Amino acid sequence: MWCTSCALAVEGSLKRLKGVREVSVHYPSATLCISGTPAAIQLSTLAPKIKRLGYRLTELEPVADAHGRLEEESRYLTLRLMVGSLFGMWTMLASLLIYAGALPSERVELVVAWVSGAFSLPVVLFAGVPFYRAGWRTLLAKRPGMDVLVSLGVIGAVMVSVWLLWRGSSEVYFDTAVMLIVLLLVGRLVETLCRHRGLKALDALALPNDDITVWQDEHWESVPVDEVMKGTRVELAPGELIALDGILEDPGWIDTASLTGESLPRHFHAGQKVYAGCRYLGTTPLVMQVSAGVGKRRLDQLCDEMRRYQAKKGELQKLADRFAAWLSPLALVLAMLTLPAVLLLGLGLEDAFVRALSVLVVACPCAVGLAVPLASLAGSGQAMQQGVALRDPAALEILAHIRSVALDKTGTLTTGSHTVLHWQAREGVDERTLQRKLSVAVAGSEHPLAQALARWAGSQGDQRPEQCLQVNDTPGEGRRVQLNSGEWLTLGSAGWLSRQQIALPAQAEEATLSFASQVVIADEVGWLASFYLTDQPVDDAETSVKRLLASGYVVAMISGDRQGAVSWLGERVGLAREACYAQRSPEAKARLLQGLPSPTLYVGDGLNDTLSLAAADVGVAPLSASEAAREGASAQLMTPGMGGVVKLLGIAKRTRRIMVQNLFFSALYNTLALGLVVLMAIPPLVAVLAMAASSLTVTLNAARLAWAESDENS
Structure with a gap:
């Protein structure tokens, strides 16, 4: 997907399907979360519908594949940004010479204006293609968004400029089209890098795909780890990293630091379960029976659950989506009304087109669309870096009010x-x-x-x-x-x-x-x-x-x-x-919890805590929690102790604060900018700079959270 408009287009298209109850598309992680009847939510049913919009729907991709996809997107954006910057620089230089009156005659100004238009062609016809493609897709989905406005703005700027050149005027707006594309490409590249960093928080859960020693055909042999099935006997060498979940056949000392952060190794007895990511510290080989292969391990499940839950949206994100959904159609209506209104006021056709063009440019709701998801992704990534795995990132909004x-x-x-x-x-x-x-x-x-x-x-x-x-x-x-x-x-x-x-x-x-x-x-x-x-x-x-x-x-x-x-x-x-x-019995625990001031947070590790974890607004499972407790919790501590709870609450407060800041300023910008551009003449180039500044501000504000090193100031 290219932007939040793409995500809204996919949502809108799927919501109209019979049997679908709820749809949520998380743009930063490119994840779809859908609920409905079994027949309606099959991949074979949904994929053709998405393909008609120009997108590809697949099963949830591994983390390594997600990295590859984002790297490919980064290269894709970088190439177009290089082309846009190279040719756009000459377009801007020619326009500046005309605006500054530094040329000796009008004839020379007209020639330079044509040169400006020639240099803008690679930018418009190559660098801007992703915007046109995404705009067309959102129109097909009947959910026109930011890319429609961008495309119309670029096309409008070029058409007005060509019309002015045909009339013999050198006051062209090729620079507006070029700046619109280049600045948005910069913003998209920064967004992609932020998404890449947020995804890297899951790298702590990834394990190398090395060969391991298994008992096969009456002898030990080395096979790729992803080919080992449940029930296979595996031999662990001293100091070897455990690649699969399993049950020990012999006792041994296990270092759980790589998985849990626990500083001291633990002695495991025969019959006890060990998880992938731990390290065997014995002096002789140890045998275990595999209980979960690649894709079924505890680490795999935790990673997948985190990414699935990222697609769920909190109230702030839903508010931002509603605002962005009506902002684009409103801007189109205002642009169409501005043209006849300016003509009725007695201004010329050129001024009318320029005013309408400024409305299209200034109304791009990219900042609104990015306000919440980038902050949520950054908050989830920061929580993981601090030793807290969020199974439900939407819980960040609730945690801020605990x-x-x-x-x-x-x-x-x-x-x-x-x-x-x-x-x-x-x-x-x-x-x-x-x-x-x-x-x-x-x-x-x-x-x-x-x-x-x-x-x-x-x-x-x-x-x-x-x-x-x-x-x-x-x-x-x-x-x-x-x-x-x-x-x-x-x-x-x-x-x-x-x-x-x-x-x-x-x-x-x-x-x-x-x-x-x-x-x-x-x-x-x-x-x-x-x-x-x-x-x-x-x-x-x-x-x-x-x-x-x-x-x-x-x-x-x-x-x-x-x-x-x-x-x-x-x-x-x-x-x-x-x-x-x-x-207190488990039932009494839950009743007592509901009597505390809400919203409530509960931290528990055992089977007797599962009821309380469900009764609380947010449940947190400590490091040593049982499987049942982990399933019922919205977050899991990955390091020993209770410090992760304090860190999580601090991160949640900062994340919500940044969400609110982003949403408030982006909404304020779009509202005020639309009002100003309708009431007074604003050059399209100024509108481009204002729109790009709002998007970059939102992105960098979210990045400020993602790149925070600690929560000491929480």
């Missing part, structure tokens, strides 16, 4: 893994001895609390742990371990140890830490130590919550966890006790 932010607890405000908050031991037991025994007691356990204790015990790096001879596990309760010295250790909950006939002294309980998870260890003498573990807040939880509160948002934490744990976390991150809601 009043309440509700947060889930576990996995959202917390890391989802426990750490030792406090410990106390039997008199005479030193920390080093306790760590040595504890490391043996929890070795090999996959229980989250046992792993947390192992991390604490392993903090003493110079210790050489003892070996165990026997391990007796009671799932969910505890375990008994026999050391190589013959000593037995018992580890588990206080209740389980009591049932094992192990007496716990009063000092084994700490009432002030009742909100924490307690683990007790005993040796053959009796109680050895008690540990209190909590799910710690993410690193930036306190900073993020305080920034939200300082910005005037109503912030609440809604959790299904115990009151003690919720209150403790709320105090840690800076929330008042009355803003922390505990022991």
Whole structure:
């Protein structure tokens, strides 16, 4: 597509089809979003209709193909701009000599005027062809837009100039036609570069198409990644980037930084799912079974969803489209009325044509059409660069008005893994001895609390742990371990140890830490130590919550966890006790959310949060969110922590501010310019410069957001 008029033409043509309910064409990403009956929205049904307008409709293209298309458009525009600039320069020079009166006689002026017209021909007949083609297409769709006005303006300027030359006058307007084409080509090239930059935000989700090793025909062999099917066994070499989603057949350490930004690698167990974009860090080859091939991977789905949702339009974009839709027909009517009106006022035919020409030129609604989509694309790209993937860019408008932010607890405000908050031991037991025994007691356990204790015990790096001879596990309760010295250790909950006939002294309980998870260890003498573990807040939880509160948002934490744990976390991150809601069912969460000042934003990661994500005006899924939570959210955080929520709200405010600025100034320009050009004589060249200035202003204002490096001033 060539401009927003093309997008509106496609929309108008498809809306008239039987069975189509809703159509939205997003010009910057060249994406069509359509809903209706199954028969009406088939590609085979829609493509011929679009082809009659001169466009080509295909399935959603890969990101690499979109880059290629935009690069081709850039070369196409650059070639025409070079031709327009080269020949237009001589046309402008000849016109300036005539306007300045620098030529010795009228005869010489007339010759120079003919020379000006000759140099304008390559510009008009070659550089301006895209405008004429797009104008004809929009006329076919019965939705005349900006390109119709541009085409009529160029043709009008040339015809008036030829008529003046035929009459022997050197006051020609070839420079107007040339400037109109060249300046609009500059604007279109800048737009294309902005679209290219917005598309590059998705490059973070692209993976190289390298060959990978698969088990085939009873041996390992290397095949292209796009030929690997679901269920195939794949071998991962140490340090290899995982190219496909899969389920591990063996445990191993996986670096998720390239996909999530998480700084520390994670240990994955056999049977756990890993996603393309992670890196295997083991020392021996690892085997996994492919669960999703190219095109079906989590990264592919996220990329496609983002681009599909880009076609949806917010209220500001719909307002801009309505304004642009009636502006072009209005300008045509005004131009046709200006001609007889000026003649009735007693002015000459030349003045009448010049006035009508100025109306056509000044009314081009390209700035209005670009006001919102370029800002939205820039905002979406900036959000991705800041670690937030917007599945629904239209949510940017809602995010700018958010009043309440509700947060889930576990996995959202917390890391989802426990750490030792406090410990106390039997008199005479030193920390080093306790760590040595504890490391043996929890070795090999996959229980989250046992792993947390192992991390604490392993903090003493110079210790050489003892070996165990026997391990007796009671799932969910505890375990008994026999050391190589013959000593037995018992580890588990206080209740389980009591049932094992192990007496716990009063000092084994700490009432002030009742909100924490307690683990007790005993040796053959009796109680050895008690540990209190909590799910710690993410690193930036306190900073993020305080920034939200300082910005005037109503912030609440809604959790299904115990009151003690919720209150403790709320105090840690800076929330008042009355803003922390505990022991809430999924239904109660959603009802409570609807009682907060709207519009509301909810951040949640689990299955129990899907109802709240749907009930909120905007849902955000954190990095560790479940598949169900990601499906129900409008945005997903791609980096650990809560800082992405603060960044997203700041980006949304700036994006809407730029949308409103663009829409206001472009609408003001077109309204005032049309009024002025009807009431007073404005040279066509001045009208061209004014129109081009308004379009470039809107484009550069949107680019200011796209090229922002951070949201520190939000």
